[in-house]
Amino acid sequence: xxxxxxxxxxxxxxxxxxxxxxxxxxxxxxxxxxxxxxxxxxxxxxxxxxxxxxxxxxxxxxxxxxxxxxxxxxxxxxxxxxxxxxxxxxxxxxxxxxxxxxxxxxxxxxxxxxxxxxxxxxxxxxxxxxxxxxxxxxxxxxxxxxxxxxxxxxxxxxxxxxxxxxxxxxxxxxxxxxxxxxxxxxxxxxxxxxxxxxxxxxxxxxxxxxxxxxxxxxxxxxxxxxxxxxxxxxxxxxxxxxxxxxxxxxxxxxxxxxxxxxxxxxxxxxxxxxxxxxxxxxxxxxxxxxxxxxxxxxxxxxxxxxxxxxxxxxxxxxxxxxxxx
Ligand SMILES: O=C(O)CCC(=O)C(=O)O
Ligand SMILES: [Fe+2]
Numbered sequence: 469x470x471x472x473x474x475x476x477x478x479x480x481x482x483x484x485x486x487x488x489x490x491x492x493x494x495x496x497x498x499x500x501x502x503x504x505x506x507x508x509x510x511x512x513x514x515x516x517x518x519x520x521x522x523x524x525x526x527x528x529x530x531x532x533x534x535x536x537x538x539x540x541x542x543x544x545x546x547x548x549x550x551x552x553x554x555x556x557x558x559x560x561x562x563x564x565x566x567x568x569x570x571x572x573x574x575x576x577x578x579x580x581x582x583x584x585x586x587x588x589x590x591x592x593x594x595x596x597x598x599x600x601x602x603x604x605x606x607x608x609x610x611x612x613x614x615x616x617x618x619x620x621x622x623x624x625x626x627x628x629x630x631x632x633x634x635x636x637x638x639x640x641x642x643x644x645x646x647x648x649x650x651x652x653x654x655x656x657x658x659x660x661x662x663x664x665x666x667x668x669x670x671x672x673x674x675x676x677x678x679x680x681x682x683x684x685x686x687x688x689x690x691x692x693x694x695x696x697x698x699x700x701x702x703x704x705x706x707x708x709x710x711x712x713x714x715x716x717x718x719x720x721x722x723x724x725x726x727x728x729x730x731x732x733x734x735x736x737x738x739x740x741x742x743x744x745x746x747x748x749x750x751x752x753x754x755x756x757x758x759x760x761x762x763x764x765x766x767x768x769x770x771x772x773x774x775x776x777x778x779x780x781x782x783x784x785x786x787x788x789x790x791x792x793x
Pocket of ligand 2 (some may be wrong): 583585
């Protein structure tokens with residue numbers, strides 16, 4: 469899905485846009501176009517995320533969960549992070565509906581302030597040359613109808629004045645109050661920190677807007693300046709926010725609830741059962757050949773999941789070919 473030059477763009481500029489393969493996105497689109505339409509959505513839900521966390525992975529809606537665990541996405545995350553060992557930390561499908569009024573309250577999500585996402589995803593601070601996380605937005609609608617393309621600011625090399633760490637020139641960082649709305653934020657900075665206000669004005673001047681069709685994906689980083697923009701009034705935009713971290717990343721939180729929490733009813737279990745080793749690995753189920761495995765662990769896990777289709781053979785095979793210590 470990603471060429472070497474696209475990977476390079478993500479590493480240098482912080483974002484890259486491409487189209488998901490039809491077999492990955494089409495089943496989800498078909499489901500959404502029947503089951504997640506304007507008349508089925510609570511118009512009072514105006515914030516980020518699914519109401520009641522309903523469409524956070526695992527949703528137990530197979531076309532939605534299958535997209536989240538699709539191998540082309542995992543392979544893309546592996547390539548961008550430069551490691552085989554990646555973990556899913558976020559998968560949330562959510563609606564945004566365009567509103568007619570131009571004035572928004574300070575925490576409104578309609579016309580977002582420029583921000584980076586690391587702030588509520590890690591207790592540490594990102595380092596540009598060693599990215600720990602790849603984030604993505606999958607779009608299920610057409611921006612020609614809905615508007616609301618995400619805006620982002622590509623980084624221009626190490627000397628780019630707006631990408632000089634520490635990245636604290638935003639709401640909610642280093643003692644700055646947190647507001648979501650662009651107007652509320654920028655008027656606060658204008659009043660309280662004119663230098664930061666000036667710097668932030670450059671962000672808006674330099675912003676590029678994602679043009680999307682159903683199945684477009686924006687791969688970005690948690691240290692990319694970006695923001696959500698207003699939609700056409702009355703229109704619905706459905707997106708999936710996804711993120712993966714390097715397995716060895718420090719400080720990075722899990723956005724979704726723990727994936728095992730909804731076990732016992734066969735749904736989580738059948739995700740484990742029907743997935744490939746690569747797909748399981750993003751849920752922290754070790755790959756075949758991982759040092760974690762020994763015969764006892766394998767037998768126990770097999771006892772737990774074989775009723776749901778789990779086949780231990782490939783794990784067993786790798787165990788046999790591994791030199792014993
Ligand atoms: O809605 C969008 O296009 C972006 C949303 C976003 O960046 C956020 O909520 O952190
Ligand atoms: Fe964001």
